[in-house]
Amino acid sequence: xxxxxxxxxxxxxxxxxxxxxxxxxxxxxxxxxxxxxxxxxxxxxxxxxxxxxxxxxxxxxxxxxxxxxxxxxxxxxxxxxxxxxxxxxxxxxxxxxxxxxxxxxxxxxxxxxxxxxxxxxxxxxxxxxxxxxxxxxxxxxxxxxxxxxxxxx
Amino acid sequence: xxxxxxxxxxxxxxxxxxxxxxxxxxxxxxxxxxxxxxxxxxxxxxxxxxxxxxxxxxxxxxxxxxxxxxxxxxxxxxxxxxxxxxxxxxxxxxxxxxxxxxxxxxxxxxxxxxxxxxxxxxxxxxxxxxxxxxxxxxxxxxxxxxxxxxxxxxxxxxxxxxxxxxxxxxxxxxxxxxxxxxxxxxxxxxxxxxx
Numbered sequence: 001x002x003x004x005x006x007x008x009x010x011x012x013x014x015x016x017x018x019x020x021x022x023x024x025x026x027x028x029x030x031x032x033x034x035x036x037x038x039x040x041x042x043x044x045x046x047x048x049x050x051x052x053x054x055x056x057x058x059x060x061x062x063x064x065x066x067x068x069x070x071x072x073x074x075x076x077x078x079x080x081x082x083x084x085x086x087x088x089x090x091x092x093x094x095x096x097x098x099x100x101x102x103x104x105x106x107x108x109x110x111x112x113x114x115x116x117x118x119x120x121x122x123x124x125x126x127x128x129x130x131x132x133x134x135x136x137x138x139x140x141x142x143x144x145x146x147x148x149x150x151x152x153x
Numbered sequence: 154x155x156x157x158x159x160x161x162x163x164x165x166x167x168x169x170x171x172x173x174x175x176x177x178x179x180x181x182x183x184x185x186x187x188x189x190x191x192x193x194x195x196x197x198x199x200x201x202x203x204x205x206x207x208x209x210x211x212x213x214x215x216x217x218x219x220x221x222x223x224x225x226x227x228x229x230x231x232x233x234x235x236x237x238x239x240x241x242x243x244x245x246x247x248x249x250x251x252x253x254x255x256x257x258x259x260x261x262x263x264x265x266x267x268x269x270x271x272x273x274x275x276x277x278x279x280x281x282x283x284x285x286x287x288x289x290x291x292x293x294x295x296x297x298x299x300x301x302x303x304x305x306x307x308x309x310x311x312x313x314x315x316x317x318x319x320x321x322x323x324x325x326x327x328x329x330x331x332x333x334x335x336x337x338x339x340x341x342x343x344x345x346x347x348x
Contacts, residue, residue: 023219104223106244106280106320135321142221143317
């Protein structure tokens with residue numbers, strides 16, 4: 001049973017992650033599509049043991065992950081696990097904040113950055129890069145033209 | 154068969170008398186439409202807020218399939234202008250540097266639309282889109298409230314799409330309008346073929 005090989009549950013055996021996979025696994029705030037699936041290392045198959053231990057939607061397992069940190073994660077290092085939990089909360093907070101204020105309310109990026117910095121009590125410069133990155137993720141993964149139904153004017 | 158026709162005729166006459174009576178009390182249209190609007194929202198089952206003194210209802214609707222993008226909608230019985238207005242807030246604070254492009258896009262959209270009006274407030278940096286009908290229409294035909302809300306909601310999805318491309322994707326307003334026209338044409342051709 002331990003040596004059993006299965007199709008990668010993240011990329012569904014394609015070897016790469018596309019927009020549909022990101023939406024299916026609800027990781028719109030975390031990933032962008034790419035040519036290499038980090039869960040199966042692009043091999044299209046994973047060991048059953050590995051798939052049983054880690055969820056396909058585990059946001060931390062990505063292609064640009066530092067190998068040292070990944071090993072610590074595999075060894076269930078408490079410090080890394082705490083860092084991951086905090087980062088996940090932070091990403092969700094930023095993502096939902098941008099969705100609410102920038103996308104839904106239509107506030108400008110600068111206004112959103114200023115109010116977010118005030119809410120988190122940090123400098124605007126410290127948060128700008130994160131907001132820019134998150135807006136790009138949202139543009140790529142959530143605001144999809146095809147979702148709009150065109151009606152007669 | 155004859156009885157059925159007679160019943161139909163009787164119902165039509167009854168409706169006409171009802172409307173005639175309503176027309177005699179036309180001065181009550183503001184309160185009557187306001188009551189009908191509240192009744193419509195009570196029956197809809199969605200979450201909304203009522204502003205009794207200003208006679209408007211505020212609610213939020215999701216405008217994408219996955220329920221991630223929300224917009225604020227307001228329905229207002231405006232006594233001053235004698236209109237029932239349906240309004241959606243597209244932007245509650247845009248970047249003032251984009252005002253020129255926003256105005257260009259709004260003027261294109263306003264030319265393009267049969268119903269509906271995009272309003273840009275450059276002082277407060279807001280964009281809204283509204284459709285208004287004379288109060289007499291929903292006063293005589295209550296169903297018009299439902300039609301107005303539906304028509305406005307469908308139209309707002311297209312307007313939001315256009316402004317998202319400008320405000321979030323930084324696209325040029327001319328290209329947005331060209332794409333919008335192409336897609337509307339495509340949709341119309343598809344509908345014609347289906348018919």
